[in-house]
Amino acid sequence: MKNKGIHEIVKERKTEEKGLVDLPHVEGEVVLRFAPNPSGPLHIGHARAAFLNHEYFKRYGGKLILRLEDTDPRRVDPKAYQMIEEDLTWLGVKWDEKIIQSNRINLYHQYAEKLIELGQAYMCTCPGDEFKRLKDQSQACTCRDLSINDNLKLWKEMPFMSEGEAVLRVKTDINHKNPAIRDWVAMRIVDFEHPRIGTQYNVYPMMNFAVTVDDHLQGITHVLRGKDHLANSEKQKYLYHHFGWTVPEFIHYGRLKMEDVALSTSQARKGINDGVYTGWDDPHLGTLRAVSKRGIRKEALEELMLEIGVKIADTTITWKKIYGLNRNVLEEEANRYFAVFHPRKVVIKYLPGSFKGVIKRLKHPDFPDRGYRMLPFDGIVYLDQIDLNNNENKVLRLMDSVNIIFKDGGITFHSSSLEDARKFNAQIVQWVPATSSIDVELVMPDNSILKGLAESSIEELKPNDVVQLERVGFARLDEIQPKRKFYFAHK
C-alpha cells in the first residue's frame, strides 16, 4: 500500500473526473448484488444498476451476486433467466454467485415462522380494502392482537387456504406518518403455477421480505436501488430490527428517462405480442439486445452510466449523448465503405479513357496498415439520387475519382483534380461501381428498411462487424444471408 502504481493513480483521477462518488461506510471489501426480476431481458435501466454495482465491486473488491427475484409466479418469463445472463455477459459484468429466489421459498417460510415466534408478524385475514381503510386511519385490525400461538396455528393452515384469504403481515408502526410503511405484507398465497418450480408452493414471500432475508444472509453491505424503492427500504428496516440484523447501506438513485423509448418490460412485451415490435431486439426498444443490434457498444453505455452515477435526481438520457459516446468507440474500429441508398445508375459521358481503372482507398484513414479497398471505375456508377438532386448544374466530385457535372438530366465528365473540385466548390460524394455492386439493406432506428447498393469489398465483412458507410453513418452488419443486412447506428 506504500507505492501506488501509476495506473492506480490515473484510474483514481479518472473516476473522480467521472464523478462516481465513493460508497459511504466501506469497511474493507463490499458485497453487492444485482437483482432483477426475470420478466424479460435487460434494458438500459438495468445496465445502470449492473454497471454501478460492478464498478464499485471493482473499486473495493469483495463480491457481486446475481440474484433472480422471481417470487411472483405471474411475473416470470422462463426465458428471462437465460436472457439476463446473456445480457450481463454482453455488458462485461461478471458475478461471483447466482441466487434464484424460487429455490429458496422454504427458507423464507422458516424466517416467516421465526418472525411470528418473535411476535413481530401476524396472520391477517381481513379483506385488503378493509385493512387499507383502517390502516389509512392509523388503526390496527383485530388480527394484530392475535396471540403468537394463534398466529402459528393460522400460519400452518395457510397452505390450505386460497388466494386472498390471508396474508402474513410484519408489524411496523401503525402510527407511522407514511401510511405505506404501516404493517406491510410479508407472505401471501398465490394460486398460480410458477414457471420454474411449478405448484409445490402456494405461499410466497413478498419482495420486501425475500429481499431482506437474502440481503442479510448474503451479507450485502451496500444496496443500490432506484428511488422508487425509498419506501421499501424504510419498510425493510423494520424487519432488520425485528431480527436484530445489521442494516446495510441503502443508496437510492433517480429515475432514468430515455428519450423516445418505452423502457418498461411490460410495455415492450405487449408491443411484441401485438405485433408492433418484431421482438425483444426491435430497434424501437431500449433493451440491451436492441441497442446492441444497432451497433451501440457497451463501452459507451458504461461511460454514460458511470457519469450519471447514483444521484437521486432524475435524469433524461438523449440518444445524441449515447451516439456521441458510441462514436468515440466506433470511430477507431469501423472501417470505411461506400454505399448508396437511393441508387441511381449513371453513365459519365465524355470520360477520358485514362481515368478508367481501379481506385484504391484506405479502409481507415488513420490506420493505413489495415489496407485498401479496390473500386473498379469505368465511368458507370451508382450515385445517390439525393446527391444528384442537390447538385443540379453543379460540379460534383466522386471521391478519389473524377469531377462530374449533372446537367439537363445527363452526367458529363468535368475535370479530375481535387483542386478543380475545390475551385468549383464541388460536393464530394461516395459512389458504387455499377459493375460490381452488392445489394444491401439498412434497418433504421424506426425499423424501416432502406434498400441500397454497396461496393463489393463489403463481402469481406462478417456479421457483427461495425463499419462506417461513408457519408451515411455507422452501421452494424447483422447477417449476410439471404442479403447483407445492416442496422443503422448513427451518423
Added chain:
RNA sequence: GCUCCGGUAGUGUAGUCCGGCCAAUCAUGUCGGCCUUUCGAGCCGAUGACUCGGGUUCGAAUCCCGGCCGGAGCACCA
C-alpha cells in the same frame, strides 16, 4: 389528497455535507476555424447554467424560510 425527495448550460455531470480559492468542472451537442480527397475523427476557438423571492453573513450555487416546477411512493408487483 397523504408521505417523502429533488431542481447547476440543450442533455448528462463536478462543486453543495465543512460558505470565500466558483466571473462555476468535464462530457455530449451546437456553431466557427485549421487540417483532411467525404462524413467523422483530430487540433484550436466559441456557445451556454447555479428555479424564483426573501433572510443570515463582510461574503451564498453552497446555510435558513417561503413560492414555483418536477419526481417517487401510497399493492396480497418487483
